[in-house]
Amino acid sequence: MSRLVVVSNRVADPRKTAAGGLAVALGQALERSGGLWFGWSGHITEGGTPGEGELHLQQAGAVQLATVDLSREDHDSYYLNYSNGVLWPVLHNRLDLADFDAGGFAGYQRVNRLFAQRLKALLRPDDIVWVHDYHLMPLAAELRAMGCEQRMGFFLHVPLPPPQLLAALPESDRLMRSLFAYDLVGFQSRNDVAHFSRYVGVEVGADVLGEHEFRAHGKTLRAQAFPIGIDVEEFQALTEGKEAREMHEQLKREYARRRLLVGVERLDYSKGLPQRLKAFRTLLQNYPENKGSATLIQIASPSRESVDAYAALRSELESLSGAINGEHGELDWMPVRYIHRNVARKRLPGLYRAAAVALVTPLRDGMNLVAKEYVAAQDPADPGVLVLSRFAGAAEQLHEALLVNPHDTGRTAETIQRALQMPLAERQQRHAALLDRIRTQDVHWWREAFLAALRETRKESA
Ligand code: GDG
Secondary structure (H helix, E strand, C coil): CCCEEEEEEECCCCCCHHHCHHHHHHHHHHHHCCCEEEEEEEEEECCCCCCCCCEEEEEECCEEEEEEEEEHHHHHHHHHHHHHHHHHHHHCCCHHHCCHHHCCHHHHHHHHHHHHHHHHCCCCCCCEEEEECHHHCCHHHHHHHCCCCCEEEEECCCCCCCHHHHCCCCCHHHHHHHHHHCCEEEECCHHHHHHHHHHHHHCCCCEECCCCEEEECCEEEEEEECCCCCCHHHHHHHHHCHHHHHHHHHHHHHCCCCCEEEEEEECCHHHCHHHHHHHHHHHHHHCHHHCCCCEEEEEEECCCCCCHHHHHHHHHHHHHHHHHHHHHCECCECCEEEECCCCCCCCHHHHHHHCCEEEECCCCECCCHHHHHHHHHCCCCCCCEEEEECCEHHHHCCCCCEEECCCCHHHHHHHHHHHHHCCHHHHHHHHHHHHHHHHHCCHHHHHHHHHHHHHHHHHHHC
16 A cells, blocks of 8 residues: 655644544555655745745654645745735735735745655655645646656645636646646546636647646646545534533523524634624624524634735734624624634534534635534534635535525525525424435545545546
8 A cells, every 4th residue: 555645834743632523634645655744844944045944744644644844034024925926816806905915936946845855764665645725736847857657646625716717827827737747636526627727728828638638748637626524423422412412502501582693713714794684784784683682603713814805804803803893783692603712522512513504705715614514513403504705616526515605695684584484394304404414525535536536536637
């Protein structure tokens, strides 16, 4: 059995439960093959030389963790300026927020080369390399240039925008060409694959050999959708755990006479938080029977606070939730509970289960795991209703959710009202269908489907 090597910007110790479902699922595959997980250590060397960084090796059970430090200059250009200041907004259709002049691309390339150099020294000839996310698109091209011939796959966790929009990124051709150094590129949705196919067909001049096969620069690449899932069993076990049950009981007690709605995400402009608060305000205005009852608990956990766009969003949300509470609140009822803090993972399922409705309404999202976690945490006998943005990758799979366009405030409010009033039998039916799908296509299915495709690809393209 070949050894699996996972590469991602951050590395998690898969033995720690706080690591989350993805880290645990990758950790299991790594453990089976005595694998290696490679990435940034999280440490920044002040005054360090760009393009250099110390390598740390650590054993976590059967898995080896290999991490590299970054100099301040590399960190700021690769991570802050280019990955989060340019790629994240462009890939989420937000050209207006991309700082193309920050000059981070050179640092992005330098760190990808540094990673490739450090990783090459650790690779064995028959390793299978699985690279994750937008921070590391050119990694395989760097490794190939150094003579590495291992099988390599890449998975993009975020969306790929339509070709015209992607073409606005000055480095888009170089990045999309560099993907041809991989044997397999995985996307979250069929929509992303369609965008990729059109982009490389038109802009890169690739031959589109089939739905999933592309040829350019003498190299055949397979590109396919592998919608990521959650570990349903693990999440349901968490739901039965002490912390989640306590949270659930406490909320049920506190909100016995009210209807709870919940939103949980990192505070990020892709998640559609201001639009959601506006839809909730419209719900209170247009359906006044919800006054004194409907309460939205919105968790917006801190994220990327040193990027300017995030600070602006934070103050917008504070002022919007303040305005709604000021306008509609009563002495004994506040419509919005906005919480800018991280909630412990063990308590999260209790919050999901107490909520009659989940509002998962991103403007754009690769997949969105919160939608799936909400479904997994419900009581099948009395489940809540998922209101989901049609612009989340998850909408391709979760047809039984109530789909909305988050830009359409009036209709979103109308749909939330429908969710609040949905009869039990319909809630049960929809929930059963949703749960069935997220169980069949869980995170283990995702991992195995990707790895099986990666093992096959080489045979086809050799
Ligand atoms: C990227 C893509 C894609 C959130 N707040 C708290 C907390 N969370 C947890 C959730 C969930 C995870 O973080 C968020 O996952 P999402 O998928 O919703 O979104 P991103 O973070 O943007 O992830 C996304 C994903 O990668 C996987 O490929 O689906 O499209 O953008 O697990 O529960 N967890 C805790 N406290 C919080 O306050 N403990």
